[in-house]
Amino acid sequence: MIGMLITELLKLKGSLAILMLLASPFLLFVLAALGVLAGDTIPTWGDLLGSFVSPLWALMLLPMTLTVLAALLAQIEHGSGAFTHVFALPIHRWAVFSTKIAIVVGSILVMSILGFGLALAGGLVGGLLRGVEPLGKSPLEPFSAVMTNIGLAAAFIAVLQAWLALRFRSFALSIGIGVAGTLVALAMAMTRPSFTAFWPWAFPLGVVTSARPDYFALLGLACAVAAFPLAVYDLSRRDVVA
Amino acid sequence: MAKSGNWIGAKVLGTLAIETQGLVKRFGRQVAVNRLDLKVPQQSVFGFLGPNGAGKSTTMRMLLGLTTPDEGRISIFGRDLKSNRIATLSEIGATIEAPALYDHASGWLNVDLTRRLRGLKRAETDRVLEVVGLTPVGAKRVSGYSMGMRQRLALARALLGEPKLLILDEPTNGLDPEGIEDMRALLSDLPHQTGVTVFVSSHLLSEVEHVATSVGLIYEGRLILQGEVRSLLSAQTRIVFQVNNPEQAKHIVLARGVADVIANADTIDMLVEQDRSGIAAINRALVEGGLEVSAVSVQLNTLEKLYRDTLSSCSQWAPL
Ligand SMILES: Nc1ncnc2c1ncn2[C@@H]1O[C@H](COP(=O)(O)OP(=O)(O)O)[C@@H](O)[C@H]1O
Numbered sequence: 011m012i013g014m015l016i017t018e019l020l021k022l023k024g025s026l027a028i029l030m031l032l033a034s035p036f037l038l039f040v041l042a043a044l045g046v047l048a049g050d051t052i053p054t055w056g057d058l059l060g061s062f063v064s065p066l067w068a069l070m071l072l073p074m075t076l077t078v079l080a081a082l083l084a085q086i087e088h089g090s091g092a093f094t095h096v097f098a099l100p101i102h103r104w105a106v107f108s109t110k111i112a113i114v115v116g117s118i119l120v121m122s123i124l125g126f127g128l129a130l131a132g133g134l135v136g137g138l139l140r141g142v143e144p145l146g147k148s149p150l151e152p153f154s155a156v157m158t159n160i161g162l163a164a165a166f167i168a169v170l171q172a173w174l175a176l177r178f179r180s181f182a183l184s185i186g187i188g189v190a191g192t193l194v195a196l197a198m199a200m201t202r203p204s205f206t207a208f209w210p211w212a213f214p215l216g217v218v219t220s221a222r223p224d225y226f227a228l229l230g231l232a233c234a235v236a237a238f239p240l241a242v243y244d245l246s247r248r249d250v251v252a
Numbered sequence: 253m254a255k256s257g258n259w260i261g262a263k264v265l266g267t268l269a270i271e272t273q274g275l276v277k278r279f280g281r282q283v284a285v286n287r288l289d290l291k292v293p294q295q296s297v298f299g300f301l302g303p304n305g306a307g308k309s310t311t312m313r314m315l316l317g318l319t320t321p322d323e324g325r326i327s328i329f330g331r332d333l334k335s336n337r338i339a340t341l342s343e344i345g346a347t348i349e350a351p352a353l354y355d356h357a358s359g360w361l362n363v364d365l366t367r368r369l370r371g372l373k374r375a376e377t378d379r380v381l382e383v384v385g386l387t388p389v390g391a392k393r394v395s396g397y398s399m400g401m402r403q404r405l406a407l408a409r410a411l412l413g414e415p416k417l418l419i420l421d422e423p424t425n426g427l428d429p430e431g432i433e434d435m436r437a438l439l440s441d442l443p444h445q446t447g448v449t450v451f452v453s454s455h456l457l458s459e460v461e462h463v464a465t466s467v468g469l470i471y472e473g474r475l476i477l478q479g480e481v482r483s484l485l486s487a488q489t490r491i492v493f494q495v496n497n498p499e500q501a502k503h504i505v506l507a508r509g510v511a512d513v514i515a516n517a518d519t520i521d522m523l524v525e526q527d528r529s530g531i532a533a534i535n536r537a538l539v540e541g542g543l544e545v546s547a548v549s550v551q552l553n554t555l556e557k558l559y560r561d562t563l564s565s566c567s568q569w570a571p572l
């Protein structure tokens with residue numbers, strides 16, 4: 011399993027996937043810096059990270075990045091017809107698919123840690139440029155809790171998007187569903203916030219908008235854990251067409 | 253030493269490298285592979301021939317467990333594929349259809365990823381790249397490779413771990429004449445060198461006729477013909493005698509028990525068993541019968557002719 015994980019990661023060398031992994035955390039850096047620089051007043055850390063950066067992360071950046079990342083990862087195989095080659099090797103299909111999905115889920119961890127650090131750095135750099143510092147108490151503890159909960163809540167999106175992307179050759183389909191899912195989540199956030207518990211792409215948003223962030227974290231995690239074996243089973247039993 | 257001892261020792265008499273029984277694959281209402289009974293002898297180079305769309309790739313996908321047959325059985329080296337998929341695949345190297353390569357990665361990495369998944373030593377990657385002559389460009393991205401280089405890279409990948417069976421789907425597709433010649437040379441040498449069995453498909457006879465020891469001809473999903481090239485070719489041959497009296501010559505030959513004789517303006521031609529003394533005997537009978545034989549021509553059977561004849565008789569019979 012470890013060997014296969016290393017193989018899968020080596021495969022990403024030189025692909026766009028690595029860029030994706032770095033791009034959206036870097037966007038948090040830019041957003042946080044702008045948040046300090048552009049406001050009329052100097053925001054508190056709570057305003058900056060809690061009300062500005064993390065909702066954007068939860069609603070748009072993380073789900074969309076997972077969508078694109080899953081598509082890229084799958085397209086590396088679909089695009090070249092490589093599954094035909096891989097599955098003619100003496101390895102188990104379930105192991106290949108598990109590894110792929112695990113990488114998409116695991117990317118949440120990497121992006122969350124990077125995003126956490128870069129958002130803080132963005133706030134500091136913005137303050138430095140403006141000659142001030144965001145006010146209020148230390149952001150480390152609440153912000154890390156929010157990022158963790160968002161990450162867990164997004165685990166189900168990761169599994170779903172990886173499943174779709176691996177299942178269907180067309181990347182337009184999985185990306186289309188990811189985009190539509192996110193747009194619906196956005197509409198929900200504005201009109202029916204109570205529905206977020208029923209829409210996977212809105213789970214991370216629930217973390218920042220609802221009074222019970224840990225509920226959404228748990229929900230995302232539980233759904234991911236349940237969906238993972240189903241996805242692997244469904245993918246493995248199919249004929250390898252190309 | 254140990255290596256060659258291995259494959260000779262493992263060769264159980266009568267065990268075929270590939271054997272299928274009643275293999276069927278349907279796509280909707282279309283029967284892509286229709287009751288296929290393949291018999292591929294060990295250490296043969298088996299040319300799997302058929303026009304585009306005949307069902308070659310679909311058959312190969314089933315042999316690799318990529319596609320599940322709707323009916324029939326597959327056994328490889330005497331083992332049922334379905335119940336021994338992993339163990340069987342560990343003895344097979346394959347390329348299916350267009351070389352499936354990761355364009356963004358180097359040639360070396362492409363091979364090495366497979367090497368890792370097979371759990372082989374790192375030196376294997378360098379060895380197979382050397383075999384196909386790609387060592388100098390191993391560090392280059394595959395996106396910059398020509399079709400010939402891609403085919404060779406895919407072959408290199410298939411050679412990892414010295415498999416007992418190579419399944420190669422149209423490995424000469426897109427190669428220039430020189431590349432085709434190289435591929436031929438490689439394929440015909442392999443069985444002697446490592447005891448491998450090569451199951452290679454093509455829609456062009458010319459690409460396998462000089463290397464194949466056995467052939468199978470597939471047409472619209474059915475196996476029309478299969479066997480050792482030697483015995484398929486030696487079955488019958490056409491002979492033409494130029495004589496001064498064809499009608500009389502025909503009677504003489506018919507009297508000797510040759511069934512298929514045609515008298516033309518100044519020749520007779522016939523189908524006989526391909527054996528020298530038989531031809532000489534007919535010649536003597538004609539001369540002793542008072543005829544002047546001015547020329548004899550023996551039209552040797554070629555795989556080319558067999559392929560063409562079989563295909564044309566098939567298409568006449570093909571149901572619409
Ligand atoms: N995945 C598939 N879905 C539907 N039809 C298919 C599929 N794969 C192959 N076919 C059909 O099966 C037939 C045999 O195809 P194939 O095995 O690729 O032929 P060959 O390799 O001999 O050119 C063709 O008519 C092809 O259109």
Ligand SMILES: [Mg+2]
Binds near residue numbers: 309349
């Ligand atoms: Mg084909």
